[in-house]
Each structure stands twice: as structure tokens, then as C-alpha cells.
Amino acid sequence: MRLYLQMKYLFHILISLIFLCGLRGQSEIDKTLRKFNNNNCVPYIAAEGLTRNTQFLLLDTREKVEFEVSHIAKAIWVGNKNFDTDTILAIVPDKNRPIVVYCSIGIRSEKVGEKLLKNGYKEVYNLYGGIFEWKNKGFPVYDSIGQETDRVHAYNRHWGKMLNNATKVYGHKKHNN
Structure with a gap:
């Protein structure tokens, strides 16, 4: 009976460790997004959700050098520091077109998404965890x-x-x- 209890105890510890290790990277992204994206007015879309819907227009809000290293297929580079909604209006005159913005993990893209929403775009999503996730x-x-x-610009260390x-x-x- 004692051996059974010890094995059961070890099993629970092992499962807990596996669970915690699996969440480590995810929790870093969660924690960072919660810290920097205070408003959360742009809803997130998961990577899997993006792969199931081909109607989205993808806007990459990273710096040009990051985009040139790699980007998601069919993404359009728009940057973030000097992001211009008039340029987007020329590219996407239909403000009902679904748009997904992304950056490295979702902070810069949140700001661009907010600008799009303020300018009347109805369906704007922020790719949860960005190109990293x-x-x-x-x-x-x-x-x-x-x-x-296989290369991705990691922004910084x-x-x-x-x-x-x-x-x-x-x-x-x-x-x-």
C-alpha cells in the first residue's frame, strides 16, 4: 500500500511538472501582453483561427528589416511608428474587410489595430503572440x-x-x- 501511495504521489508531481513546463513559454507571452496591452480593445485571434479563415487581410506592423527576414504568407508590411491610415484606406477601402495585424508578439500591432478601429474599420484582430507564437x-x-x-527576426535578445x-x-x- 505504501508503494502505491508513493507512486501515486510521484505521478501527480510528474504531471504537475509537465503541465507547468508546457505553460512556461505561453505564460511569458501572456504576462508580457497583459503588461503592455492595457486597453485590450483589439480582440485577439489565435494562430489556428487565422489558418482557418483565408478572408483576412494580414498587416505586418514590424520594422521593414524584420519583415524582410520573414513574414506570414500574403502579409503586407505597414510598419508602426509612421503608420498611416490613409495608406491603408488606399489598400483597403472596404472598412468591413476583416483585418489581422501582427508584430513580434502583439504589442506594436495592438497600437496599429487601435488606430484602424478609431478610423472606422469594423473587424480588426491582433494575432495573439504575433509571428513568434x-x-x-x-x-x-x-x-x-x-x-x-526557418528564420525569424527576434527583435532583441x-x-x-x-x-x-x-x-x-x-x-x-x-x-x-
Whole structure:
């Protein structure tokens, strides 16, 4: 009986450890998004939800050098610092068109999503965990010539800790947007 209780106890500890280890990377993204995205006015969409709906227009809100390393298929680079809603209006005159914005994990894209909503776009989503979570889940990314790649710009070493299923690229910021 004692051996049975010890085995049961060890089993529960093992399950708990597996559960906690599995949540580690996810909780870092959760914690960071909660810290920086205070308003949360742009609803999130999970990577799996994005793969099931091909009607979304994808807007990449990272810096140009990040986009050139890799991006999600069919994404349009729009930047974030000098993001211009008039440019988007020229690209997407239909304000009812579903749009998904993304960046590395979802902070810069939240700000762009807020601007789109304020300018009358009705259906705007922020990709939960950004391109990091997308790649962490094994979905493909493409380089500047359209070839599938394993490389993702990790922004910097601090943020790069949340990217665990790609070759991390660090580089100088060549563009100002």
C-alpha cells in the first residue's frame, strides 16, 4: 500500500511538472501582453483561427528589416511608428474587410489595430503572440523572395526568449518605420 501511495504521489508531481513546463513559454507571452496591452480593445485571434479563415487581410506592423527576414504568407508590411491610415484606406477601402495585424508578439500591432478601429474599420484582430507564437506552433514563414524559411527576426535578445521554434536573427534597424 505504501508503494502505491508513493507512486501515486510521484505521478501527480510528474504531471504537475509537465503541465507547468508546457505553460512556461505561453505564460511569458501572456504576462508580457497583459503588461503592455492595457486597453485590450483589439480582440485577439489565435494562430489556428487565422489558418482557418483565408478572408483576412494580414498587416505586418514590424520594422521593414524584420519583415524582410520573414513574414506570414500574403502579409503586407505597414510598419508602426509612421503608420498611416490613409495608406491603408488606399489598400483597403472596404472598412468591413476583416483585418489581422501582427508584430513580434502583439504589442506594436495592438497600437496599429487601435488606430484602424478609431478610423472606422469594423473587424480588426491582433494575432495573439504575433509571428513568434505563429512560428512556435510550427506554421510557415517566408523570406523577402517568397521562399519558406526557418528564420525569424527576434527583435532583441530579451524579446527573443519567447521565440523557441525558429532560427533567431538579430540585426541592425535599417529602416525608420
